[in-house]
Amino acid sequence: MTEESLAIQTFALTRKFNDLTAVDSVDLAIKRGELFSLLGPNGAGKTTTINMLCCLLRPTSGTASVMGYDIIKEPFRVKERIGVSPQETVLSERLNSWENLSLIGKISGVGSVELRRRSEELLEIVGLLPRAKDQVAKFSGGMKRRLNLIMALVPDPDVLFLDEPSLGLDPQSRRAIWEYIERLKGKKTILLTTHYMDEADFLSDRIGIIDGGKIVALGTSDELKRGISDRGAMIILADNLSPQIIEGLRIKGRYTQVDEVSGHLRVSGKDIDFREIVDYLHSKGIVVRSAALEQPTLEDVFLHITGKALRE
């Protein structure tokens, strides 16, 4: 990859808060036009990483470049090229939507005609146009969140930082935001942080799993899942299962966990052999009504890599 094709590059980016290392020597290379997700639990270092990349926080050591500009040496060059939607909803409550967008737009040097056109388009897309003249203070949480997101887009930035864009939203608003983000894919470089698996899975080109300030896994959703595909699970619905038969599966050794969960038999472990299990059950005279291999989720990937569950 050449320097030109990269939108964001970090070089041993590190930030410490007293004794705590929030971001620990992170090296990332995000291509132009890519949607990259940082997935991790609260406190993993996602927001700290974003804050350094948008020049709010100085790295303790290491550095990064955004669109070719160093975040320490040329912060204003960087700021001219990015749009940020912070994790907290941050709006001017007594201004209406037009005025909020216009504040960011004018500060970023967008001309009035273009600003008007862009604001209208953005408000239309997120469905805020009918209430665009109302003071933001009167908005619902979901509406504020949507405005919070499009504020990052008024300057028409090259790089977009979306910090937990759907945090605390109802499923409907969440879906609306996802759809909008999807429309931006390929047009903008987007760095998104989330602790929702499905969000990362649904939206990202690539995912970096971050835990304890370190990138512990990196790849597309499929690549990450394939990495643990030898650790699968099989769900079987069958009649007349007896404890002896279940015990018989266990002693095959490879299947570390065999449980009966609400009438279903769940077998998990390394190298699940679908045929072997079905044959074994048949041989014992069991009628198998259905059997399926369970696809690993990002949750499993996370659990496998970090040894802990990612709580939503």
Add this chain to the structure above:
Amino acid sequence: MRFLEFGKRNLKETWRDPASLAFLLGFPLIFMLLFGLAFGGNIPEYKLGVVDQDRSQISQAFVSEALDKAFEVKPYDNAGKALDDLEVGNIKAYIIIPQGFGEKVFRDWQGQSENISLDIKYDESDIVVAEQVLSIIDAITRAFARIEVPITLNASPLNLKAEITYIDFAAPGIIVFGLLILIPTAARMMVRDKELGFLARMLTTPIRPAEFISGYSLCLFAVAVVQIVIFMLVARLFGMDIVGNAGWAFLIFVLTGLSCIGIGMIIASLTKTENQAEPLSWLISMPLAMLSGAWFSIDLMPSWLRSFAHAFPFSHAIEASRDILIRGTSLGTITTDFLFLGIWTAIIFAAGTILFRRSMAS
């Protein structure tokens, strides 16, 4: 102009917030109205004993034309009798005009500076009255003795340009006190944006810290100017005389307002939340008000405290504006106060800007 955009945002935020607007405009209005209603009328005529040991034309004029306008004057031949009457409460205070008083005042008028002293004994059982009596005597004496144009005594020696009432004397102090409330106002406005993350959001845009700060200052400055206009108009309505140049007095108040905004910025840079900034603001602004002479005359304080009080610009602001408003003093005579105020304002405002700016970077 990015700072104008940001300034506009702050003005809109302030203007559209009924609670904050009510406070910013209603506070000076109600405060001054109450004050005017309480003190704007004629001051109660306290009985004041006068022992004129000087018996010069000037001292007699001082008694009949100045003191008599504000007090019910009771002349005494000697201090002993006055003391007896004071002890039984027939008079609230008595004043001894020493020999040579007329001479000194005359020399003052000739342009030689003289310290004029008067002995005053007062009944301290009623503190408010005592304070009021002393303030009035102080104001009257200064006004009388500091007439700048030399005049002949036989012409009207009492060239007091207006009759001094309590509101004349006290209004400048009240205005400066009102402006000190800008400290919490400024601190709150800035620290709220910091606390809610608005500052952080702005810092991800190309806006420069200096533009950000000027955006706040623009809004706060507008607030200060409107407040000063309200203060001065209401005070005028209640009979505050404006003998000298109102523009200069206005400028003094503007500088005072800017100092307060600067102090507010310092507080905003030292704190992270409104909950921290609020108490700190009051902790700073209230003692400053006490030391400014808005409530109590600084002259009554022990000398070390007086020097301490004079280290801050607010007592200078009160004295200088009082000189202009009630004595018609020209700017030349109050240059020191004025310069002190100006330099202090510049320093405090610069310090506030630098500190707040530094607090933005992390």
